[in-house]
Amino acid sequence: MKGFKNVKVYITGEGIKTLSVGVENGKIAYIGEDAEKITEPYPYKEGQTVIPGFVDEHIHGAVGSDAMDASEEALSAIASALPKEGTTTFLATTMTQSPERIKAALKNACEYIEKDKKEGARVLGVHLEGPYICDKFKGAQPGEYIAKPESKSFDDYYETSGGNIKLVTMAPENDEGYKFIEYLCSKGITVSAGHSDATFETVREASEKGVKCITHTYNGQRGLHHRDIGVVGGAFSLDNVATEIICDLIHVSAPAIKLLIKNKPHDKVILITDAMRAKGLEDGISELGGQTVYVKNGEARLENGALAGSTLKMNVAVKNLVKSCGVPFCGAVDFATINPAKNLGVDKLYGSIEEGKFADFTVLDGEFNVQLTVRGGEVVYNA
Numbered sequence: 001m002k003g004f005k006n007v008k009v010y011i012t013g014e015g016i017k018t019l020s021v022g023v024e025n026g027k028i029a030y031i032g033e034d035a036e037k038i039t040e041p042y043p044y045k046e047g048q049t050v051i052p053g054f055v056d057e058h059i060h061g062a063v064g065s066d067a068m069d070a071s072e073e074a075l076s077a078i079a080s081a082l083p084k085e086g087t088t089t090f091l092a093t094t095m096t097q098s099p100e101r102i103k104a105a106l107k108n109a110c111e112y113i114e115k116d117k118k119e120g121a122r123v124l125g126v127h128l129e130g131p132y133i134c135d136k137f138k139g140a141q142p143g144e145y146i147a148k149p150e151s152k153s154f155d156d157y158y159e160t161s162g163g164n165i166k167l168v169t170m171a172p173e174n175d176e177g178y179k180f181i182e183y184l185c186s187k188g189i190t191v192s193a194g195h196s197d198a199t200f201e202t203v204r205e206a207s208e209k210g211v212k213c214i215t216h217t218y219n220g221q222r223g224l225h226h227r228d229i230g231v232v233g234g235a236f237s238l239d240n241v242a243t244e245i246i247c248d249l250i251h252v253s254a255p256a257i258k259l260l261i262k263n264k265p266h267d268k269v270i271l272i273t274d275a276m277r278a279k280g281l282e283d284g285i286s287e288l289g290g291q292t293v294y295v296k297n298g299e300a301r302l303e304n305g306a307l308a309g310s311t312l313k314m315n316v317a318v319k320n321l322v323k324s325c326g327v328p329f330c331g332a333v334d335f336a337t338i339n340p341a342k343n344l345g346v347d348k349l350y351g352s353i354e355e356g357k358f359a360d361f362t363v364l365d366g367e368f369n370v371q372l373t374v375r376g377g378e379v380v381y382n383a
């Protein structure tokens with residue numbers, strides 16, 4: 001069978017071991033010491049480590065394309081670029097925009113997912129970021145399209161997406177009686193508080209009603225004040241709530257990342273890239289949500305200086321965590337693999353190297369460079 005023969009491999013929760021990993025029908029069929037089972041080995045060199053493929057639950061675009069472009073070519077370009085940074089699964093992330101444009105993006109994502117393409121990274125579903133957010137912390141989301149959370153417009157979006165909306169970022173303070181949150185939860189959708197001016201009390205109540213994640217913690221939300229610890233304080237103190245973090249050392253400083261990690265259970269920190277279309281391109285003029293974005297030294301900003309997504313690559317996020325934040329290698333890998341899979345409720349099939357799960361692997365060298373990426377048993381990137 002296909003697989004890795006006698007390699008250094010990270011087994012989630014156990015550590016790095018020397019083992020062989022066999023693949024059949026796109027799934028992991030064998031993990032053990034019998035290297036003879038592997039008759040068609042993937043390329044692998046001494047000094048490399050096999051880890052699970054990264055899961056990016058919050059990414060808008062890359063290499064000149066954006067999920068909001070609403071074209072098959074755009075999603076295909078993003079999906080094809082992501083294995084270079086070790087990502088094998090992602091959520092196409094939408095923006096606050098007119099209902100027509102959001103629906104065009106959702107319809108496109110639905111059609112793309114239904115084609116079940118095997119090249120590049122897998123589009124697992126959609127992260128609906130907005131339009132149900134607050135104006136004060138809209139960040140780079142265009143304010144004129146912000147909408148009040150209610151199930152009628154959402155039903156329209158959900159149907160258009162073919163039921164593929166897996167994650168919704170919304171401002172819980174605008175949801176009277178937390179009815180919308182409960183509605184999303186009843187559909188099995190993960191609800192994340194973000195672009196929100198909620199008080200701590202609101203975040204706490206919302207978490208009891210089903211909010212189980214904080215979107216790009218620290219960015220686009222009410223900060224921590226000692227008389228109201230806000231959304232950031234909610235991220236710190238609510239153990240059952242997962243926390244996304246953009247680990248590019250631009251959106252959030254290394255001490256702030258360390259502080260968050262120190263305050264969270266290990267399985268509640270999630271690395272995201274929040275990347276936009278300028279990722280993988282040279283500095284210059286770009287676009288996000290219909291607005292002009294200026295990219296300089298990899299920093300993407302609107303004219304007013306607001307950060308407008310990132311150009312972060314997931315393997316670099318992991319590297320930053322290890323090198324600048326003192327997180328052990330295996331722990332940093334968990335933040336980009338099993339933790340997002342758990343947050344989305346798909347950890348039975350994704351997020352770790354385990355028999356029965358999809359054969360999604362990333363092979364890193366000692367400097368966190370991606371050398372090989374395998375998705376569903378097929379090589380989708382080979383440096």
Ligand code: FE
Nearest residue numbers: 129139216220
């Ligand atoms: Fe955002």
